[in-house]
Amino acid sequence: MNFNPKNKTINISLMVGAFFIVSLILWNTNSFFEQFKKEERHKMEIWATAQTEFRNSSQTEDLGDLHLKIFQNNTSTPMILVNKSGTFNAKNIEGNKKKDTAFIKQKIEDFKKENTPILMTHKGELIATLYYGNSEVLNNLKYYPLALLLIIFLFGAVIFFFFKTNKASEQSKLWAGMAKETAHQIGTPLTSLLGWNELLKDENINPEISVEIEKDICRLQTITDRFSNIGSLPKLEEKDIVAETKSAFDYLKRRSSKLIQFSFDSKVDELPVMLNKPLYNWTIENLVKNGIDAMRGKGHIAIEIIPAGSFVNILVSDTGHGIPKGNYASIFNPGHTSKRRGWGLGLSLVKRIVEEYHNGKVKVLSSSKDGTVMQISLKTKI
Incomplete structure (x- = not known):
């Protein structure tokens, strides 16, 4: 997808619009919650008024159907009615805990936090206090x-x-x-x-x-071929892995410090592998140069080629300071470097060339304070 400035503006606008819609839904939900809570309190106030009239009416007075409907219809809101004498009556409270005094006291404290208690008075005298909590519907809406x-x-x-x-x-x-x-x-x-x-x-x-x-000039041509292959699927050709590895190794050997010892060993004389020559040479060059940097320009660099069934392993070892075990995977990430002026692209290119272009594997085989061994595994043509 091509993100030009116009597309970026559209995407940002869509993102802001989506956040606005979700925020509006959130605001409306909160408003609905508060409105529903007010309606529930109004219902409890009506219930408290009906309860007050019932308590202060004579036993022979006909209360009518309205009071009974008010009492019967409240089946969802949990409540505790505490009389002035201290006795209580719980309604819509779960289980068999309606008689548990400690539980009821804890519930009263919880209800106080949820809703302001309703004082029931008659002729200016407090006759009872109604504590009520949020209904199950309101609790679900709250979350x-x-x-x-x-x-x-x-x-x-x-x-x-x-x-x-x-x-x-x-x-x-x-x-x-x-x-x-x-x-x-x-x-x-x-x-x-x-x-x-x-x-x-x-x-x-x-x-x-x-x-x-x-x-x-040939070297510059090789570099040109490398850069031209970046970002596109390179062409693989059947090459002798031993000859190609030794050629890249010898080129670096001739142009490196005399303080570095080089050794090359192969368990076979030749072995056909599908390769892109410029990119494979770049891989060997990066691994060898990393080893030289790790040794700070003095030490021993060795390459060993070992057949392993249908694969061939190319081992590049150095006598540098080693890699912490926790960094075995991260060293292949773009930008990871231990050098002050490094870009952290060398090993990430190695991984891309080996695994994406050649369907092989590259890893840190072993590492300690005495040196590091890197392993490339490629499928052979045999």
Whole structure:
């Protein structure tokens, strides 16, 4: 999805609109809750008035059907009527706890927090106090705004991760585009260098100079091929894994410090594997350079090729300071680096090249204060 400024404005507008609608629902629910609570109190006040008239009427007086209907219809609101003498009568209270004095006292305290008690008076004298709680319907409605707040939070989290994922995707496309553009820009002077080198061969100069220039031109061509393959599915060809690994290893060996010892060992003379040569060489280069950095320019770098059934394992080891076990997975994340001036892209590129482009695996096989062993596993053609 292409997020241009216009699309971003639309998405932000939709997000704000969605939050506005959910907030409006939340506000209306809260208003409805308060209105329902007022209606319930009004109902309890009518009940208290009917109860007062009933208590102060003569036994022979006809109360009529209205009082009876008021008493009978209240089947949902829990209440406790406490007489001035201290006796109480509980209605709509659960179970067999209506006679439990400690439970009733606790309920009275709970009801006080939920609703203001209703004082029942006759001729200015307090005859009873009515404590009542919220009905089951009101209690359920009370938690509905909390559910809406949770929905808002989850909705916001989804939107956040949606934009974050798309931003990361856009950044990935940007880097891929920059890599391809870099390869394109290098191509022009590279072609010119090839022509100038051919002219130098015709001049009466030391042939070794031309040979070395040709090597560097080939190196630039390799770098160009690497960058042009970023962001697109590279073409794999059948190559000898032993020869390709040794070629990349020897190139780095010739251009590294004399303080670093290099060793190469293969358990087989040759082994066919489907490879993209420029990207695979880049992988070996990154692993070897990381090992050299870990050793701070002095130590031993070794590569070993070991067949393992239908796979081949390429082990790159160094004698550096090692990797903490908790960082075995995170070192492959983009941006993870232990270098002051590092970008943290080397090992993330290694993982992408090996696992996404070659359907292989790369991992830290082992690591300690004496060094680290990285393992690449690729499927063979045998």
